[in-house]
Amino acid sequence: MKKPEQLITEMGQKARAAFTRLAGVSDAQKSAALVAAARHLRTGQAAILEANRRDMESARDRELSEAMLDRLMIDGERLEAIAAAVEQVAGLPDPVGQVIDRSERPNGLVMERVRVPLGVIGIIYESRPNVTADAAALTLRSGNAVILRGGSEATESNRAIFDAMVAGLVEAGLPEDAIQLVPTTDRAAVGAMLTASGLIDIIIPRGGKSLVKRVQDEARVPVLAHLDGICHTYIGKDADPDKALAIAVNAKMRRTGICGAMETLLIDQDYPAPGPLVRALIDAGCEVRGDDAILELDERIVSADDKDWDTEYLAPIVSVAMVDGVDEALKHIAEHSSHHTDVIVTEDTAMAEKFIQRADSAIVMHNASSQFADGGEFGLGAEIGISTGRMHARGPVALEGLTTYKWVVRGTGQVRP
Incomplete structure (x- = not known):
């Protein structure tokens, strides 16, 4: 196994290349990839549930809390909800290219703010294997590449769900490196992600206080945080x-x-x-x-x-x-x-x-x-999490929350005096 720093560097480089390729991908292709991924989640039910059974057995041996066990558990009904959420994201309007506002200056210049993807997103999460599908679906639909790092308690479940999502990418002819899953449980990989400035554009933690605190303390890239739900x-x-x-x-x-x-x-x-x-x-x-x-x-x-x-x-x-x-x-x-x-x-x-x-x-x-308080209930499809901060995005973070904007200025030959 490669050292975590080398591993994350290589994954970041692949993600950056995939992100560049996604800029030329049509909305229809992204949607088709997610529809295919949802189908692979359903046809792969037996493998996913068996992987989750192994995770649950290990979690009980480790005496994880009932709350953690509930978040970790997948049954047929929950897997169908995961697949349906991916399909729902596939059917949402593409935020990329949307004109947020438009104005015309007295000199005739037309100013527009246009939605664009954030870039390469690193998502660090615990317990919930459904985040693997939700995060992959939302980041792809919004034109981003993603590096996923799930918790050790859900290793088998995350891998099985990830495989289904990548199968959807491949079937639709999209770059499979647009969705990557960190293959090691070494905590040093988290540290490598947090300091991968220039390779990862934003980190989104989803987990308990200790995880969020570590991310906020150590990150050298912007963080979109979700704190306690009191x-x-x-x-x-x-x-x-x-x-x-x-x-x-x-x-x-x-x-x-x-x-x-x-x-x-x-x-x-x-x-x-x-x-x-x-x-x-x-x-x-x-x-x-x-x-x-x-x-x-x-x-x-x-x-x-x-x-x-x-x-x-x-x-x-x-x-x-x-x-x-x-x-x-x-x-x-x-x-x-x-x-x-x-x-x-x-x-x-x-x-x-x-x-x-x-x-x-x-x-x-x-x-x-x-x-x-859930992105699906808000009509946003799946969600990355609920941001309790004030910057960039607040509340359920879905497609729009995974975009930023750029200014587009259209002229007819104007020069500044």
Whole structure:
């Protein structure tokens, strides 16, 4: 096996060459490659599920958490969802070449901002093998080349999915180096990617705090970061009780191991039915950790401590606090939110608008479960991740988030005086 630095250098050079070739590829060819890849994912189901079985067996031996196991697991239904997401990306409008805006100067020069690919993208991720397909589909559709580095816990699954995606490229006559998977679990390969300035144009990490921190600390190329999903749901005093209960339970318990899962529930002190809310969560199998006011609602509630308000549980655990109005809810969110997704449940539209304007999060919702924080649910197809930063892209990062722009100036012979 080559040294990680040499390996990443060679992969970066191949990716750069593939990116150059992609500039001459038609939208129809890119779409056809993804349709073919989706077909190979389906016809390769037996091999992919067997690879995932081996990964799951190894992960259990390593005693990975239930949240990690849930993210890692693929069954027939999830594989079909992966293939369908790739097909959905194939059917989306091509962002490359779109004119963002156009203006004409007094001297007759026509100015346009036109979408172009970012270039060579490095994606470093953990656990979720579906990211292999999602990232490959989105980067190819947006005209980028990609170097994928998945976690060691998903080595077999990632390779099987990667093989299906490359088969689609080859079938459509596209450069197979447009999608590459780092073939080693050596952590030094991550370091080599982070310092591959000139070969990799942007790094996108998708994983836990330790991964994201390492990427941000060591990267010598731009980073599009996704931090914790400490998502809040605030139940306003005028919330409809049926909506509030359904949203709170779904936001926490539909899938507890995803970044859009609710981790903190805030209940207005004037909301008339707080007891049924917490009891419904407990009855659904959730551990409730509450402040003093919440502890009085049910003897099964345990006391929350300071760190609970800053914890992404990714498990059937939720912290619950009683707050004095929307201002106190917003104050709590400002102090503890990771700026991912925050929700208000209320029938008071003025209160909802105040919350929407003041909650400084990538996604703000009114009367909906935070579990909708997903590129597919936003109609974007698959997603690379949800950016909680402020630069370049925010919220679900899909095709548009994987492009930048260039200025195109059209003249008729003008010279500057």
